Amino acid sequence: MGGTESATPMGLPGKPEDFQVVSGLGEVELSWSAPADMGGATSLLYRVLRGASSTDVSQTLADLTDEEEYVDDQVVVGDTYYYRVEAINVIGGSSTPVLSVMVTTLPGQVRDLTVDAGDGYVAIDWKPPGDDGASPLTGYVVLRGVPGGDLSEIARIGTFLKFNDTTVVNGEDYLYSVVALTEVGEGPAVDPPLAAGPRGKPSQPGSVYADIGEDEVVLIWAEPTGQGMATVTGYRVYRRTASG
Structure with missing residues (x-):
């Protein structure tokens, strides 16, 4: 069987x-x-x-x-x-x-980055990237460094298109870049970064002397010596008539 x-x-x-x-x-x-x-x-x-x-x-x-x-x-x-x-x-x-x-991807690079240095601040402006990677922009990261060094994050903001950096020191030089953010991730930083050097107002001239002649007065003074000043481009002389 x-x-x-x-x-x-x-x-x-x-x-x-x-x-x-x-x-x-x-x-x-x-x-x-x-x-x-x-x-x-x-x-x-x-x-x-x-x-x-x-x-x-x-x-x-x-x-x-x-x-x-x-x-x-x-x-x-x-x-x-x-x-x-x-x-x-x-x-x-x-x-x-x-x-x-x-389908999404990372956002592109922000556009038209500008920096404007003043007395104790650097104002930074930009426009959104032309390509958001098909995901809504959620914010931006502002990066700062010094010449010859790496950039690091100094601010993470919402969808504002400007930032005022008031943590700078007059007389120092800085580099700035900005990164766009979405839920997917971070886009590329602006490269090369932009340079800015905040400068303060000049201090008053020192050691002013007046050499009085017969029909003229010659003024002599020393250059300002303050730290972090902008380059002196000229002087303005004032006069008033003595009373009495």
């Missing part, structure tokens, strides 16, 4: 579990885990599908054996895509629900 053979009954696998779709930097990252019920199979094929609407997700991007992640880098920043994943065995397949995501 011949022997008997046993066979494992096969059925459809369950749908992939823990399906997630997130935007990376200019790409879409998909992940999932194996279904609890593989339909009697020991291995599954996962088919990754994409579409431009939730009702037509039929473009096959990849057929993967037992892998549980996929990166779609054939996308356009700012566009929305729809995805699903099928778990397939020899009987057939089961699909995840459709998930959508808008």
Whole structure:
């Protein structure tokens, strides 16, 4: 009498579990885990599908054996895509629900950065980046350094387009840059940074002497000696008539 053979009954696998779709930097990252019920199979094929609407997700991007992640880098920043994943065995397949995501990336560099140094301050102005990476701007980081050194953060502000740095020292030279922020991350800093040198008003001239002649008065004085002053560009002489 011949022997008997046993066979494992096969059925459809369950749908992939823990399906997630997130935007990376200019790409879409998909992940999932194996279904609890593989339909009697020991291995599954996962088919990754994409579409431009939730009702037509039929473009096959990849057929993967037992892998549980996929990166779609054939996308356009700012566009929305729809995805699903099928778990397939020899009987057939089961699909995840459709998930959508808008592709984002880091913002661009801020534009038209200017710095204006005054007495004890440096005023910094800029315009938003031309490209926000398809994610709303949330703020800016102001960076400062000195010539020959690294820049470091001195302020993290909201969506204002100006900042007044009053922590400077007259007579010192500084470098400034600005970085745009979104929920995705930080954009590139303005490079090269812009230089600014705050300077104070000159102190009064010292040691004023008057040499009185027959029909003239010659005035002589010493240059101001204060620290952190702007370069003296000239002098203004005042006169008044003595009373009596």
